Amino acid sequence: MVEQTVHRRNPDVSWRVIEGQAVLVFNIEGEVQVLNEVGTYIWEHVEDQDVETLAGNIAKTFAVSEEEARRDLLAFLQDLRKSGALL
Amino acid sequence: MARRTPLTPYQDLLNRAIESAHPYSASLELTYTCNLACRYCYNPVARKNQPRRNPPPPPPGPPLAFEEYVDLLDQMKEMGILYLTFTGGEALLHPRFWDLAAEAKKRAFALRIFTNGVAITEGTARRLKELAPFCLEMSLHGADAKTAEALTQVPGSFDRQMEALRHLRAQGLRVYLKVVVTRLVENQLQEIRELGQRFGYPVYFDPVLTVSDDGDPYPLELLASDEAIASLYRKEGLNVGNSPFEREGGEYNCTVGTGMLHVTPYGDVQPCTQWKQAVGNLRKARLREIWETSPLLKKVREVNRAVPGEIRRTVQDHAFCFSCPGLSRLTTGDPLRVDDQYRRIARIRRRVAEEEGEGGSVNRVTIRPETVTRP
Numbered sequence: 001m002v003e004q005t006v007h008r009r010n011p012d013v014s015w016r017v018i019e020g021q022a023v024l025v026f027n028i029e030g031e032v033q034v035l036n037e038v039g040t041y042i043w044e045h046v047e048d049q050d051v052e053t054l055a056g057n058i059a060k061t062f063a064v065s066e067e068e069a070r071r072d073l074l075a076f077l078q079d080l081r082k083s084g085a086l087l
Numbered sequence: 088m089a090r091r092t093p094l095t096p097y098q099d100l101l102n103r104a105i106e107s108a109h110p111y112s113a114s115l116e117l118t119y120t121c122n123l124a125c126r127y128c129y130n131p132v133a134r135k136n137q138p139r140r141n142p143p144p145p146p147p148g149p150p151l152a153f154e155e156y157v158d159l160l161d162q163m164k165e166m167g168i169l170y171l172t173f174t175g176g177e178a179l180l181h182p183r184f185w186d187l188a189a190e191a192k193k194r195a196f197a198l199r200i201f202t203n204g205v206a207i208t209e210g211t212a213r214r215l216k217e218l219a220p221f222c223l224e225m226s227l228h229g230a231d232a233k234t235a236e237a238l239t240q241v242p243g244s245f246d247r248q249m250e251a252l253r254h255l256r257a258q259g260l261r262v263y264l265k266v267v268v269t270r271l272v273e274n275q276l277q278e279i280r281e282l283g284q285r286f287g288y289p290v291y292f293d294p295v296l297t298v299s300d301d302g303d304p305y306p307l308e309l310l311a312s313d314e315a316i317a318s319l320y321r322k323e324g325l326n327v328g329n330s331p332f333e334r335e336g337g338e339y340n341c342t343v344g345t346g347m348l349h350v351t352p353y354g355d356v357q358p359c360t361q362w363k364q365a366v367g368n369l370r371k372a373r374l375r376e377i378w379e380t381s382p383l384l385k386k387v388r389e390v391n392r393a394v395p396g397e398i399r400r401t402v403q404d405h406a407f408c409f410s411c412p413g414l415s416r417l418t419t420g421d422p423l424r425v426d427d428q429y430r431r432i433a434r435i436r437r438r439v440a441e442e443e444g445e446g447g448s449v450n451r452v453t454i455r456p457e458t459v460t461r462p
């Protein structure tokens with residue numbers, strides 16, 4: 001499967017970064033999700049960085065290997081697509 | 088008092104936002120215009136048959152223009168405000184309501200719309216569905232037209248509200264129904280809950296009557312009986328509360344001047360919906376500057392922190408007491424002096440707890456159970 005290089009946030013999901021953490025409000029479902037630091041970083045940059053750039057920046061910012069960053073990023077993006085947060 | 092369950096990450100985050108005065112919620116009073124004339128209305132614009140002592144104050148200037156609202160939305164987004172409530176008067180009557188709502192959506196606000204529903208047609212409900220708001224909160228005034236219209240003073244308004252609920256249900260929109268418990272509806276509370284159930288919407292009952300924005304106490308002539316208030320707190324009781332946010336713990340009493348702010352139609356910034364005092368005006372300063380430098384807002388936060396201690400010190404039934412300093416300020420002149428309504432409600436809650444054999448109730452703002460947090 002070819003991974004989407006740049007993603008788009010679902011406009012029906014409201015969000016803000018509050019106290020360093022992204023809070024996602026799924027307006028239609030009436031549910032809320034709070035992301036951790038890495039999740040927040042990904043969410044903030046998911047529309048302006050492709051997967052490879054994002055993985056590289058995660059590795060640098062959070063001092064992890066590029067391989068680990070890429071693996072966790074892909075899994076997280078899949079979760080966000082599955083939940084409807086990303087289109 | 089020991090917590091019954093640990094805080095979720097979301098609840099913990101809201102507490103931290105309040106502690107650091109990071110506003111995450113704002114209400115915009117778009118207009119004072121309304122299509123009802125409710126006898127308990129706190130709105131400063133007088134309507135028929137409301138026995139007000141004082142004439143309405145002259146407006147401080149023209150209402151905020153559309154462009155000013157758009158700029159305000161940008162400022163609020165930059166400050167990290169997430170929940171945005173459109174209220175009034177009747178918010179849907181603002182001439183640019185849909186444009187404002189679209190601008191809010193573009194900026195990823197979670198929109199709450201307060202409405203009486205009278206203006207909601209099938210077409211309105213379809214447009215609301217496209218907007219995908221977080222929720223609508225709709226006021227109800229009785230279980231039948233005779234009761235409701237004795238309060239709203241507008242013939243036909245009840246049927247319009249029922250039509251609105253049918254349209255909203257058909258569109259699958261999330262609606263919370265809200266009822267202020269007055270002596271006019273106190274014998275219908277169960278019927279009103281059943282009315283809500285027929286539409287699939289929960290009903291939340293507010294035991295507190297607010298006085299008019301200028302402190303005129305005329306709404307209090309509609310105070311409900313002790314037994315009606317007690318019925319809200321019994322084990323098999325009705326839902327209480329008017330906030331979708333659960334908050335427990337922390338040093339602050341509530342979100343006034345910390346987690347939330349309010350803007351009037353004329354650009355006055357207030358510490359919350361109920362604290363009727365401007366801490367700044369948007370035509371004179373940017374919102375962040377007002378929020379971070381207003382000396383009055385600093386005092387409001389000190390009061391907010393002091394309220395729980397004052398309750399413990401001055402209210403006999405303090406374990407059962409909640410106090411809104413904004414309302415207390417209007418009725419007693421001092422935000423720290425607990426208003427009589429809250430003392431009364433605390434007494435009633437203690438009596439119910441004793442009658443039902445409970446050890447005591449947690450002093451908390453009730454949540455809406457539908458706000459589910461994802462792991």
